[in-house]
Each structure stands twice: as structure tokens, then as C-alpha cells.
Amino acid sequence: MSFSAQSGPAMTGSHPSFRLPRLGGLKALILPVLLFLTWDLLARRDVGHGMIFVSLADLGRALVEAVRSGDLPRNVGVSLLRVAFGLVVGGALGVLLGAAMALSRPLDRLLGPVLHALRQVPTLGWIPLLGLWFGYGETPKLLIAAKAAMFPLLLNAYEGLKGAKAIHLEAGRVLGFGGWDLFWRVRLPSALPMLLTGLQQAMAFTWIACIGVEILFGAGPGIGSMIEHGQIQGRMDTVLLGVVFVGLIAYAITALSNRLIAPALRWRELKEAS
Amino acid sequence: MSSITSPVARRPAPTRGGALSLSGVGKTHRLAEGELEVLRDVHLSVAPGEFVSVVGASGCGKSTLLRLIAGLDNAYAGEIRLDDERILSPSLDRGLVFQDHRLFPWMTVEQNVAAALLKRRLGREAKRKLVAENLALVGLTGFERAYPHQLSGGMAQRAAIARALVNEPKVLLLDEPFGALDALTRLKLQEELLALRRRTNATVLLVTHDVEEALFLSDRVVVLQPRPGRIAQILTVGASARERTSPAFGRLKEELLAALMAGPSPAPLDLARRRQASSAAGGGVG
Amino acid sequence: MRRLLSSLTPFAGVAALLALWWAVTALQVFPPQVLASPGRVLAAARDGLASGELLRNLGQSLSRLGVGYVAGAALGLAFGAAMALSRTFESYTSGLFHAIRQVPTIAFIPMLVLLFGVEEVFKVVVVAKAAFYPTALATYTGVQGVPRRYYDVAEVYRFSAVDKLWRVIGPATLPPVLTGLRLSLSRAWVALVAAELLVADSGVGQMMEMGRQTFQLEVVLLGVVLIGAIGFGLDRAFKQLEHALVRGAPA
Numbered sequence: 001m002s003f004s005a006q007s008g009p010a011m012t013g014s015h016p017s018f019r020l021p022r023l024g025g026l027k028a029l030i031l032p033v034l035l036f037l038t039w040d041l042l043a044r045r046d047v048g049h050g051m052i053f054v055s056l057a058d059l060g061r062a063l064v065e066a067v068r069s070g071d072l073p074r075n076v077g078v079s080l081l082r083v084a085f086g087l088v089v090g091g092a093l094g095v096l097l098g099a100a101m102a103l104s105r106p107l108d109r110l111l112g113p114v115l116h117a118l119r120q121v122p123t124l125g126w127i128p129l130l131g132l133w134f135g136y137g138e139t140p141k142l143l144i145a146a147k148a149a150m151f152p153l154l155l156n157a158y159e160g161l162k163g164a165k166a167i168h169l170e171a172g173r174v175l176g177f178g179g180w181d182l183f184w185r186v187r188l189p190s191a192l193p194m195l196l197t198g199l200q201q202a203m204a205f206t207w208i209a210c211i212g213v214e215i216l217f218g219a220g221p222g223i224g225s226m227i228e229h230g231q232i233q234g235r236m237d238t239v240l241l242g243v244v245f246v247g248l249i250a251y252a253i254t255a256l257s258n259r260l261i262a263p264a265l266r267w268r269e270l271k272e273a274s
Numbered sequence: 275m276s277s278i279t280s281p282v283a284r285r286p287a288p289t290r291g292g293a294l295s296l297s298g299v300g301k302t303h304r305l306a307e308g309e310l311e312v313l314r315d316v317h318l319s320v321a322p323g324e325f326v327s328v329v330g331a332s333g334c335g336k337s338t339l340l341r342l343i344a345g346l347d348n349a350y351a352g353e354i355r356l357d358d359e360r361i362l363s364p365s366l367d368r369g370l371v372f373q374d375h376r377l378f379p380w381m382t383v384e385q386n387v388a389a390a391l392l393k394r395r396l397g398r399e400a401k402r403k404l405v406a407e408n409l410a411l412v413g414l415t416g417f418e419r420a421y422p423h424q425l426s427g428g429m430a431q432r433a434a435i436a437r438a439l440v441n442e443p444k445v446l447l448l449d450e451p452f453g454a455l456d457a458l459t460r461l462k463l464q465e466e467l468l469a470l471r472r473r474t475n476a477t478v479l480l481v482t483h484d485v486e487e488a489l490f491l492s493d494r495v496v497v498l499q500p501r502p503g504r505i506a507q508i509l510t511v512g513a514s515a516r517e518r519t520s521p522a523f524g525r526l527k528e529e530l531l532a533a534l535m536a537g538p539s540p541a542p543l544d545l546a547r548r549r550q551a552s553s554a555a556g557g558g559v560g
Numbered sequence: 561m562r563r564l565l566s567s568l569t570p571f572a573g574v575a576a577l578l579a580l581w582w583a584v585t586a587l588q589v590f591p592p593q594v595l596a597s598p599g600r601v602l603a604a605a606r607d608g609l610a611s612g613e614l615l616r617n618l619g620q621s622l623s624r625l626g627v628g629y630v631a632g633a634a635l636g637l638a639f640g641a642a643m644a645l646s647r648t649f650e651s652y653t654s655g656l657f658h659a660i661r662q663v664p665t666i667a668f669i670p671m672l673v674l675l676f677g678v679e680e681v682f683k684v685v686v687v688a689k690a691a692f693y694p695t696a697l698a699t700y701t702g703v704q705g706v707p708r709r710y711y712d713v714a715e716v717y718r719f720s721a722v723d724k725l726w727r728v729i730g731p732a733t734l735p736p737v738l739t740g741l742r743l744s745l746s747r748a749w750v751a752l753v754a755a756e757l758l759v760a761d762s763g764v765g766q767m768m769e770m771g772r773q774t775f776q777l778e779v780v781l782l783g784v785v786l787i788g789a790i791g792f793g794l795d796r797a798f799k800q801l802e803h804a805l806v807r808g809a810p811a
Contacts, residue, residue, distance in 0.1 A: 030652060031652055032659060035656065112573070114580060117576070117577040117788075120788040121787055122791060124666070128757065128780050129772075129781065132780055167376055168378060171376040173346060174344060175366075175392065176365065176392070181392070181393075186378070189378070192380070211666060211667050216754070216757055216758055230670065236671070236674055243668065246663055247663035250663065267380045267381075267421045267423065268379070268423070
């Protein structure tokens with residue numbers, strides 16, 4: 001009854017979302033540009049009264065204002081800090097737990113089923129409960145971030161360390177490796193690709209979870225809260241600004257992490273191109 | 275002609291090789307369905323610097339025997355000694371080359387060979403030198419920074435051999451090392467192994483199912499019979515039989531093949547033991 | 561016997577969790593305002609069933625899920641296939657497609673509230689957006705991954721376009737597409753819950769949010785259990801479907 005025997009709906013598993021698309025050059029921009037122009041036109045004709053369509057000029061103004069007042073940088077910064085917290089705390093916990101479970105069969109049998117059941121509840125589902133327990137402050141947001149970071153890393157650390165091939169462990173023994181050496185020089189390096197993938201997943205999930213909890217709670221700083229405030233005030237320009245930045249940062253996280261982990265994965269056989 | 279089981283008299287070898295002695299070695303697997311006797315009563319002495327091949331059909335226990343000598347498994351009956359010390363666990367004294375090269379995929383060729391030196395107290399420069407020397411020995415100079423997945427089967431196996439040799443082991447164990455390679459590469463590597471052997475003087479124990487390979491490389495060939503694995507015969511390969519095209523080679527090859535085809539039949543020694551055992555109402559071995 | 565046991569293993573996890581939960585509350589490790597016992601949650605469920613509220617909320621949530629999922633997944637299938645089969649289509653749409661993809665569904669929710677209000681349409685659109693992408697991507701990769709040789713064989717046998725779709729592309733892409741559809745379903749469920757939490761007028765999310773605002777711990781916990789259970793159930797049912805449809809593929 002091992003932990004990873006089933007994958008629950010809350011996990012995306014190996015999803016091609018980390019492969020970024022090859023854009024078809026200029027043609028790809030045609031539709032977005034058209035969309036923006038239509039949007040702009042309709043806004044200027046005041047269709048929807050500023051609640052739906054925003055003129056590009058207004059959008060630009062909102063951007064400048066948000067940057068100048070320090071709102072945008074502050075909100076982005078706070079959200080990112082929460083993500084960082086979640087990754088460090090939740091991530092470390094996840095890796096440690098996953099490693100412990102991979103190395104100790106009794107622990108695996110004990111915790112595995114319980115964790116698997118808990119995994120079925122999506123991160124967002126915990127928000128009202130945490131809100132009940134901790135109110136609207138910083139604590140529940142940080143806890144959600146930690147939770148979102150924990151599971152992908154736990155799962156990947158577990159699979160990675162468990163999946164160390166017996167043939168390599170044996171080769172290590174022949175070379176005189178003892179228990180510690182076998183872990184440090186065989187299990188860990190062979191688990192590294194999965195760990196790094198887990199880290200990528202954790203970063204993406206934690207970003208989403210942070211935004212989610214900020215939107216649902218609405219109070220306090222953060223990009224999600226900014227978007228939510230915008231919606232309450234009926235200001236599409238703020239909302240749109242927030243959405244664009246959420247998307248940009250999500251893209252940046254994926255792109256950067258791909259770049260960073262590539263050298264560590266050099267030794268793997270390339271099974272598929274790009 | 276089959277020969278006696280005592281080691282061949284040789285010129286005193288320059289000390290590197292170790293002397294192996296196996297007495298009464300047996301191994302039984304405990305399975306759900308019962309017990310499976312894999313090896314029974316193996317007696318063998320290998321002189322320092324000798325090259326001995328072990329041949330046999332699949333399932334005759336030859337790989338198991340090698341693993342016991344390597345020290346990967348210490349649940350067996352009987353004794354295995356290297357230079358009079360009992361073998362209980364893996365040690366750098368005994369190098370092992372697997373059929374699948376088992377290079378660590380996350381390390382370069384250089385790092386793989388250096389991994390064998392991890393447990394040695396040597397300076398960094400000394401280690402680097404050793405690695406370079408052994409890579410040169412197997413003809414892989416220039417490929418230090420390559421990763422295993424970039425190497426061909428033959429090259430990877432060469433790297434594995436370098437890794438096994440870098441510690442100047444007393445005994446070199448090879449488990450069907452060329453089985454996974456194509457015929458041409460196999461022939462080439464056999465030649466190289468012979469050359470290597472001349473240069474390093476280690477005692478070599480090679481497990482193979484390729485009869486010609488065994489005859490080409492070894493001083494003696496041990497034939498193992500399956501179910502359970504026992505020594506059926508030991509042939510000595512004289513100097514005249516070294517050439518693949520010589521008549522002596524051909525004759526030995528036929529003899530070996532005949533011995534292999536003969537199938538499970540109780541060895542004379544075995545019959546005597548059985549009579550003893552049945553009269554004492556004793557159980558099996560293991 | 562073994563198959564029966566292995567099909568029960570996920571439930572063993574739930575059983576273990578339930579046991580742990582019961583033990584923790586029985587031992588009063590936390591005060592009862594913090595963690596309600598399974599018994600109290602069950603009582604809340606019974607109350608909800610009796611008043612009909614629970615079923616109503618469930619029904620509303622699930623029907624929105626159904627409509628939104630079908631819409632989003634169908635669009636995803638069409639889009640993914642079109643992008644894979646037509647280079648021109650892909651080059652024009654990929655910009656917008658991937659741009660919107662980068663934004664997590666939940667970040668879109670406030671924007672969609674402004675655009676569509678807080679009625680059913682809004683919720684269905686949220687669900688559809690969440691369902692769209694996994695299916696679209698899986699279809700795209702799946703159709704792209706059909707080996708050239710299959711098309712060659714189809715040419716030799718003079719398949720019409722419809723034939724090609726039905727006999728070649730369809731079966732060849734079924735496994736990855738089904739996986740994408742399953743992923744879409746679970747994402748759709750999460751998105752629905754999020755939408756209902758934000759705009760709490762009906763549905764499971766609303767039930768939870770109301771419970772939170774009135775400090776009814778049992779109701780909130782019931783919501784947590786329901787969300788997890790439904791998500792798991794949907795995923796599991798889909799896996800069975802996959803297994804049945806794709807004979808010979810690893811379940």
C-alpha cells in the first residue's frame with residue numbers, strides 16, 4: 001500500500017505545461033492585437049461603462065499609476081514573498097517527509113494512506129477552514145502557500161528516492177559504498193531530476209494557491225487582493241492589470257525554472273525532442 | 275582431454291593477483307514454492323594471476339557463483355577465501371564488471387571511474403592520475419567528460435572495466451561482460467581484455483556462455499551443470515589451443531560443447547555423497 | 561482476491577484518515593471549536609439532507625460542473641485537434657491560446673465577474689475555462705504524436721477525411737485525450753468550488769462559506785469532506801472509464 005500507487009485529482013502529475021510553446025512568429029500576435037484594438041474601441045465608445053472594456057490609454061494610465069504609487073511593486077513583492085515562504089517551509093517539509101517515507105517502509109505504510117486521502121482535497125478547499133481557524137490575516141495565507149508547496153515535493157522526493165535502481169545500488173556496493181554513501185552518491189543523484197521537477201510543480205502550484213487565497217480573502221496586500229479590490233470597485237483596468245501580471249509572473253517562473261534546472265538534467269537521455 | 279582440478283603450474287606471477295579458493299560452496303534460494311538449490315558443492319582453486327572462465331547453460335548458477343565471490347551475497351554454505359581470508363562482503367580487492375555496464379548515468383566517464391577510488395585515501399592529483407591511466411588502458415582517453423548515455427555499448431563496457439581495474443584489484447570478476455554487444459565489438463574487446471590481462475596480472479574469473487570466448491581467453495575452463503549448479507568438468511587450455519583456427523582449439527571446443535550439452539547428470543563425487551546421505555537419512559545441502 | 565484488495569487501497573487511506581480524525585477528537589487534542597468530531601460532521605450532514613439543502617447545493621454544483629465541463633472540454637477537443645492538424649490555424653491562434661493559458665483560472669474569476677455578473681453564466685464560464693486547457697493540450701499533443709506511418713497507411717487505403725479521423729486519429733489519440741479529459745474534470749471541479757466560494761449564492765462552495773461566516777465548524781468540515789470526496793469520486797470514475805475504453809493500456 002504505497003503512497004504513490006494512485007494519483008489523486010489534486011495533482012497534475014506529468015503535465016506538459018512546463019514545455020513552453022514555440023510561438024508562430026508574428027502571425028500569433030494578430031489575434032491578440034485585434035482583440036486589444038476591439039477592446040479599446042468599445043471602451044472608448046463607453047460600451048459597458050468602464051466595467052467591461054478598458055481603453056488602452058486607461059490601461060496604460062493605470063499601469064503607470066500603480067507603478068508610481070508603489071502599489072504594483074509592493075503587491076507583487078508580497079505575493080512573491082508568500083510564495084517563497086511556502087516553498088521554503090512547505091517544500092522542505094515535503095522533501096523531508098517524502099525522503100523519510102521512501103527510506104522507511106513502516107513510515108510509508110503509516111503515513112502514506114493518510115497523506116493520500118488528504119491530497120484529495122484541493123488546496124482551495126482548505127481555505128474556508130483555515131479562515132475559520134485563523135481569520136483573515138497573514139497566517140492562513142502562509143499556511144496555504146506551504147501546503148501547496150509541500151505535496152508536489154513530497155510526492156516527487158518519494159518517487160525519486162524510491163526509484164533508485166537496484167542495479168545502481170548494487171554497483172555502489174561493489175565499489176565499497178556503505179549506507180550513507182549509497183544514499184548520498186547513488187539514491188540522491190538519481191532522484192535529482194524528479195526532485196527538480198517537483199520543485200517546478202511546487203513553484204507553479206504555490207503561485208496559483210497564493211493568488212487564490214488572496215482573491216478569496218480580499219484583504220491585505222498582494223496581487224490577488226489587488227485584483228479582488230478592483231473587481232469590488234468595478235474597475236476593470238486594475239483587474240486587467242493584475243491578471244496580466246499574474247500571467248507574466250507565472251510564465252517567468254516556468255521559463256526561469258526551466259533554464260535553471262536544465263544543466264542538472266544534462267545526463268538524461270533525451271527521449272523526445274523539446 | 276579433461277584434466278585434474280588442481281591449478282596449473284605457472285611461473286611465479288608478479289604478486290598482483292590473488293589466490294581464490296572455494297570449498298564446498300552451495301547456495302539455496304528459499305522461495306514461496308519451496309527451496310531452489312542453485313549451487314551445490316563447488317570446489318575450485320584459482321592460482322594468482324590465472325585466468326579462469328566459467329561456462330554453462332542458463333540457470334546453472336554461474337552468475338550466482340560470481341556474486342558470491344564478489345561478496346554481494348554472504349548467505350551460502352561452504353567457504354570462499356581470497357588469499358586465505360574469508361570473503362564476507364564486497365571489497366575493493368575484488369573488481370566486478372556486470373553485463374549491463376552499470377555506470378552511474380549522472381556521472382561522467384571520469385567521475386564513474388573515480389567513484390571506485392572514493393573509499394581510498396589518496397590525494398586528488400593521485401586519483402586523477404590513476405583515472406587517466408586506466409582510461410588510457412581501455413582506450414577511452416578523450417571521453418572523460420562524456421555521459422554514459424552518449425557512449426556506445428562497447429565503450430561503456432570499457433569504462434566499466436576501467437572502473438573495476440582502477441583499484442588494482444587482486445581478482446577481477448566479469449559477469450558475461452560482452453553478452454550485450456554485437457559480434458564484432460565482442461571480438462575486439464576480447465582481444466583488449468587479453469592485452470589488459472597481460473599488463474595487469476590480476477587473477478581473472480570470467481563467466482560466459484560463449485565457448486569460444488572462454489577458450490580464447492582462459493588458462494582453464496570450468497564447466498557448470500545446471501539444476502543444481504555443480505562443476506561437471508574443468509578443462510585446461512594449453513598454449514597450442516590459443517589460436518582460434520588451430521585444431522587443438524577446435525577439439526577443445528567440441529569437448530566443451532559436448533560437456534555443456536550433456537545435461538544434468540550426477541557427477542561421480544555426487545553419487546558417492548548421495549549414497550552417504552541416504553544411508554544417514556540426512557537432508558539436502560544448504 | 562488480489563484485485564479486490566488493490567481496488568480497496570484508496571479507501572484504506574480514507575479509513576486511516578477517519579480513524580486518525582476520530583482518535584484526535586476523542587482524545588480532545590484540540591478544543592472542540594477547532595476540530596469537530598466525525599460524529600458532529602455526520603450529524604450536520606444528516607441535518608442538511610433532512611432539510612433538503614445539502615442535496616440542493618450538491619445538485620446545483622454538479623449541474624454547473626456538468627454544463628461547464630462539457631462545453632469547455634468539447635471546445636478543447638476541437639481547438640487542440642485544429643491546432644495540431646492545421647499549421648495555419650495554430651500560427652494564428654497560438655499567441656492568444658498560450659497567453660491566456662499562463663493565467664491560472666482563479667485569477668480570471670474577478671474579471672469574469674465583471675464581465676458576466678454573478679449568475680450561472682459566470683460560473684459555467686469559469687468551469688469551461690478550467691476544463692478547456694488540459695483537454696486542448698492533451699488533444700494537441702496526442703494528435704501531433706500520431707506517427708506518420710498511420711497516415712501513410714490511410715493514404716494507401718484511400719481513407720476519406722472522416723475515415724481518417726474516425727479510424728486513425730481517434731483510436732491513436734484516445735489514451736492521451738482521455739487523460740487530458742480526466743485532468744480537465746478535476747481542474748473544473750476545483751475551479752467551480754473557487755467560484756462558488758467567491759460568489760457564494762448557492763452550491764457546495766456557498767454552503768462552506770456560509771458555514772464559515774456563521775462559525776459552524778461542522779458545516780465547513782463537511783464541505784471539506786465533500787469537496788475531497790467528489791473530486792476523488794469523479795477522478796476514480798473517469799479512470800474506470802478510461803480503463804474500459806482503452807483495453808490494453810496501463811490503467
